[in-house]
């Protein structure tokens with residue numbers, strides 16, 4: 001079943017009066033309908049024809065220009081004597097004027113441009129929120145991921161065959177996409193964009209969750225996430241090892257392409273004034289495709305892991321890892337160079353490659369939807385604490401292997417299995433007392449460390465005035 005923005009899919013849409021009929025009525029109506037926010041994102045492969053593709057590409061660059069100009073304007077307004085913080089409402093008025101002056105800006109539907117400004121509002125709000133990890137909004141490069149936001153009332157969806165549907169975009173008309181799963185909710189917004197492998201549309205969908213879900217039956221588990229062993233679940237005998245994201249052949253090809261890119265870049269600099277040749281562009285595209293494939297495989301594995309855990313366990317305990325802090329560079333400063341910089345950067349790559357933060361985020365919403373519970377426990381010393389006798393001793397981890405041998409009671413086990421049990425024990429001993437993060441209710445906010453002032457100041461001073469000048 002597919003639901004157009006028309007209220008086929010549910011009482012939620014009818015309740016809040018945000019069916020297609022009322023959505024087109026006017027701004028006031030939409031505002032009221034905002035109570036029904038998108039709570040799920042569904043992503044589909046889109047097949048625009050040649051003309052549509054060209055126009056979408058042009059629009060995505062226009063969106064980037066709107067973002068960069070609006071950001072530069074906000075920075076300028078704040079640094080000026082007036083010290084004002086501009087918001088989307090004010091900038092939307094200027095946008096209307098600018099659209100009269102520039103044909104290319106006029107081509108982008110006004111709703112999309114306004115949506116970009118609202119996204120900038122959100123970026124600012126996240127930056128000011130001490131519980132949110134976001135830094136200061138960044139200018140977007142030409143090579144940045146392309147995306148065009150479209151508000152929900154501007155699009156329609158219809159199904160044309162079992163697997164093919166069409167989405168109606170303003171000014172462009174019907175665009176085909178592959179309906180790989182049902183859209184079971186009310187579409188609130190959409191973003192159409194492309195990565196290395198092609199065009200996609202992501203619908204923000206409001207799904208009505210009426211029934212209180214029953215708690216999954218399985219036993220409580222602790223989950224230890226690592227680099228050597230991807231994931232160790234406490235009630236399983238072996239680690240769940242994520243296979244390599246690229247086959248050996250693909251890895252070799254990626255290395256070759258990267259060498260080719262370096263060579264072509266050097267040539268372009270020496271002979272072409274830095275202008276990219278068509279061959280270089282093709283190489284960059286091929287590298288992007290391989291990276292996109294890698295990202296998909298990682299996302300696929302993570303989703304399968306978290307869905308499986310959330311389906312089968314009522315209580316899941318994880319370490320409260322500060323991924324951002326852990327990945328802080330070891331480089332240090334010029335006066336005080338850090339130690340083991342290369343090793344640390346390699347470790348950082350490993351941490352980023354695993355996507356722990358994303359796994360945690362998925363576990364949070366998946367356990368919540370299924371009526372389960374996610375508990376994040378302090379991570380300190382989980383790998384050194386014996387689950388048998390509770391003695392914490394770094395010497396229990398002799399050598400660099402994965403073996404845990406307790407110095408207190410002589411208990412030996414796979415180190416990550418032991419850590420998973422320790423995590424579970426900590427969660428069970430703190431459960432119900434508060435002070436720990438509950439999946440869902442407390443959410444990520446309660447456990448993220450509010451960043452210190454130093455970090456924030458640093459991130460704010462990251463945009464020098466020269467960047468603004470080049471963006472304008």
Ligand SMILES: [Zn+2]
Nearest residue numbers: 386389406409
């Ligand atoms: Zn012990």
